[in-house]
Amino acid sequence: MRSIYCGQVTSSNVEQTVTLCGWVHRRRDLGGLIFIDMRDREGIVQVFFDPDKPEAFALASELRNEFCIRVTGVVRARPESQINKDMATGEIEVFAHGLEIINRAEPLPLDFNQTNTEEQRLKYRYLDLRRPEMAASLKTRARITSFVRRYMDEHGFLDIETPMLTKATPEGARDYLVPSRVHKGKFYALPQSPQLFKQLLMMSGFDRYYQIVKCFRDEDLRADRQPEFTQIDVETSFLNAEQVRELMENLIRGLWQNTIGVDLGQFPIMTFDEAMRRYGSDKPDLRNPMEMVDVADLLKEVAFAVFAGPANDPKGRVAALRVPSGAQLSRKQIDEYTQFVAIYGAKGLAWMKVNQAANGLEGVQSPVAKFLTDDIVREILARTGAQDGDIIFFGADSKKVVCDAIGALRLKLARDLDLVENCWKPLWVVDFPMFEEDGEGGVTAMHHPFTAPKDFTPAQLEADPLAAYANAYDMVINGYEVGGGSVRIHRGDMQQAVFRTIGISEADQKEKFGFLLDALKFGTPPHAGLAFGLDRLTMLLTGTDNIRDVIAFPKTTAAACLMTDAPSFANQQQLSELAIQTTVKADE
């Protein structure tokens, strides 16, 4: 029905007759003419109707926003004065001689010229998606998946589908359950990831697998989470961690180049321990110039228990964070930051304003100055690289509280003081601990229990689990974990050692992971993989921090679809067939 997309008409089409299909984006009546900004998925072009073509002009006078129309006309160069350099089609306009109103539109419940509430946008999602920003976002997402697929194809990865109706998975989040009609009383689970299936595909010998796949977690949603999300899921055999990282780093570098023309360069590699030490985070935002500096060794002897306690505790930490030009912060602002770190368990927030760094103790202003010597202050100033006009904050508590609190403070201060560089800072974080304490005397797997330890035998692992490092790696870009993976366990004895370490009984091992332990008996190859969050990558590449802007039909943070009104009530017959009933009373 069309000869060209609206957004693709350019000077090269001048004097050609074109036929366009699309929507009335805006109408203006000016100097006896009717001007229409006509929109389709490729963009907007200006169309005008002249009374000289009376039939088309009469019909054009009926046009309202969002009418679906078909226009035939001749492309003309705009007069010099009317050229719009901001529009791809800004050098031309279409003089319409034919118009067909394909479908009329009632006045819209959304106003494209102002900000609509997100509730309205989600209820009328099919209209919200007409906005050029949203259309561009989903087009970018399609370009991303297309690029990823081509890369994976070219590198010998096979796209293999894994089941959606499966068994409860071990990722640890809550599963979505699906009652079985055939096996009454039993349930499928929707996958939290295809982790075990992709490992089994390696055991089957497929060597390189990928899939762009929906995953599900029934968790309370934060702003950047959705109950269903999309993973770029990858697994390889006979490659080590370095080789997997290289393949995946090249993919992401290519993706940035292809999508936004940016060269991410080589990704630095940082251990988990170093990331926690310098940034208090395992996904450090390296655009933020501030770093934490350890000062416990200086403070073991001070007569200030808040410092001396953690400084002498092997599980404690005392760290300083220098804030460039932070001495400008008011008492009130410092109090607010003190409240902020309390969220993360910090019981206070010591600070030191640097007036004249060269003067040591004399040159600083701090409520804790009285506990410190000139030598200590000079060493703190030296280690943090403090300049006149800076402020230094101190975290002193357990390692965890200091990392969490000062790590979060670091991010908040950078935002508040506009210290974040406008650039891309990718990195790999590697060598995560295998396990972390679960707070009940046991340990849990920090990644998942199929992750291989680095240079540990099963016996060593069981003897001192907290000393073990995992051969795991996360890709972090600008403070967001965009992907993560690991070398997997490919021997049954190691897998059982890990299961035992995290307290899974023999019986549970058999019931939940019997097929995996069986499979490990038959010549499993060494294998390693990774998964990227597609939603997150798309958010970064489209510059949004709202995950719903990169998903066509997202759910609210209450996991509802405002457009279709899902979830909804089921009828009694359906439930009877499934042999379930709800425990919600009718009047609730």
Next chain:
Amino acid sequence: MRSIYCGQVTSSNVEQTVTLCGWVHRRRDLGGLIFIDMRDREGIVQVFFDPDKPEAFALASELRNEFCIRVTGVVRARPESQINKDMATGEIEVFAHGLEIINRAEPLPLDFNQTNTEEQRLKYRYLDLRRPEMAASLKTRARITSFVRRYMDEHGFLDIETPMLTKATPEGARDYLVPSRVHKGKFYALPQSPQLFKQLLMMSGFDRYYQIVKCFRDEDLRADRQPEFTQIDVETSFLNAEQVRELMENLIRGLWQNTIGVDLGQFPIMTFDEAMRRYGSDKPDLRNPMEMVDVADLLKEVAFAVFAGPANDPKGRVAALRVPSGAQLSRKQIDEYTQFVAIYGAKGLAWMKVNQAANGLEGVQSPVAKFLTDDIVREILARTGAQDGDIIFFGADSKKVVCDAIGALRLKLARDLDLVENCWKPLWVVDFPMFEEDGEGGVTAMHHPFTAPKDFTPAQLEADPLAAYANAYDMVINGYEVGGGSVRIHRGDMQQAVFRTIGISEADQKEKFGFLLDALKFGTPPHAGLAFGLDRLTMLLTGTDNIRDVIAFPKTTAAACLMTDAPSFANQQQLSELAIQTTVKADE
């Protein structure tokens, strides 16, 4: 860890040192040497160990089937006498000087050298997938999706994801339900197809959409159905049915060319009515040379009520099916076919053996001959094109019973008598009826209720629904419906007319389809689309009639996964959180 895949070592590598990773496919000890067929995903290569390399030889003597190994060796041309033309690597062998046993294997529960039960194959799927046939099948599937994606990309289609947790869909099959934890008492449904979402994407202006997407139907499974299946889902705006068919026909033609090097040629187009008349089926297998021929007009006056009744009934049909060389069929065989057509409701199966066609009534043998005149017999022989030695079967009943029974008989006879040509016969079937009688005085939509009628106004449609044809089309290849689609309704008045016609009340329209009826108010473009069954396409292209051979981890016909043992019991805490309980007693 490897330098080349086993299956890719050829004469061009002779004298090169290669490193291979893979599995022991078979071991033979011969003339003091150890020969290993070593397998990876690309194929099998022969490796041999000589006692001259004592270390590798000693280790090789430990090798058993399915050990995972790494071999380093030199590629050598095989002696002329040992060249195996059936193997891609049959001209060479690898003289191993290094061997590493990466992982040992216990004796397998499957024997690759004989047929295993499907139950065993599904339980040990990770081993079954090691069989070269299964690996090839999944590799073909990956090639198919890759080709489809490239084609769709090149033709401006955007890959856009639609939700998995959604509202009960209207396709008519039973939904899989997912209880909501947040909205207790409510349920999501897994999609039977993204039908409404893709239509909404057209309303949003995306113009061309595609997705390769999992869909779900909780139906009792036949051998060729799975509870979750994969659809190549397509929708376009501003294209008519012919244009959509052309785009999709080119896709499938390209796919056959790319996958198996076959040119499918131009697809003939046949109306539903013609297909039913000639083949008694809306998915005719055109490789089968037999056709049904109508003979009711000849039999209106005969003194045989079985023929005369349907011949005089406007809803009846009398059809003849000529079976080439079928006169050889014994009485017993004919009796068996009579029992076969009874499954489809036929009350008998009249037949006529053609001994000497030129002799008319005198030249045939038939229990019903006594009711027929020479003129009638001659006309039947002429219409069916009967030759000496043929048999003609007759169906006389309601149109439906005749089409079903003789249509099924046509397929069975072709199989039994080996009449199916070995070739590819695609076609389009078009112009389906909009509605069919539901047997309770009402009508139901034959495709789905979003299909547009052909040249009917809403008023005409409501006045005589059974006279309306749908602007729908199915793609049929070798008797299998591989895809189907339609032009969709893009006006609210027509959509409501269809809903009313199939008996959906105003209240139900609003509750179930309110968002669609709303969306139709805002300038909906004309749109049309189609969906292919990826599993079915892959079955055709890999030559299997077992759907489980083209799915990595399929379910049984009882919708269970024998490997992971899904579905399984949920614990009480999970169910409580979801506010449901099962109605199955503990002791059941």
